[in-house]
Amino acid sequence: MTNDEKVRSIRSKIKCMKSTNEQGFDVIIWMRKRFLQSEAFVKNLKRIIDAGFIEKWTNYLNLQDISQRLLAREGAIKDPEIKFEEIKTIFVLLLVGHALAASVLILELWYSKRSRKY
Structure with a gap:
């Protein structure tokens, strides 16, 4: 499997969530051709995905957004x-x-x- 294929497979797994909308978009990371650290980068990115950090972060951001909306409805958020x-x-x-x-x-x-x- 080439580096491009590895990056494509990982890119399909990483989704950035838009506020509470469940439709995501791919994250694209530009690298030079024959970048020496691309394999290490892909390896570490797979570790992050497999550990569940991406899901945890998106869930946390979604919960934080929902809590802010609820507080805003009550008028509790002040500068x-x-x-x-x-x-x-x-x-x-x-x-x-x-x-x-x-x-x-x-x-x-x-x-x-x-x-x-x-």
């Missing part, structure tokens, strides 16, 4: 508003990190000037 008090600690950590980096830079410059011998 989250982030307040400054919630992210204040992040900015404090950022400033502490910058201050620490600046102090290390100053110490390195001072040490290199001090240890320089002419």
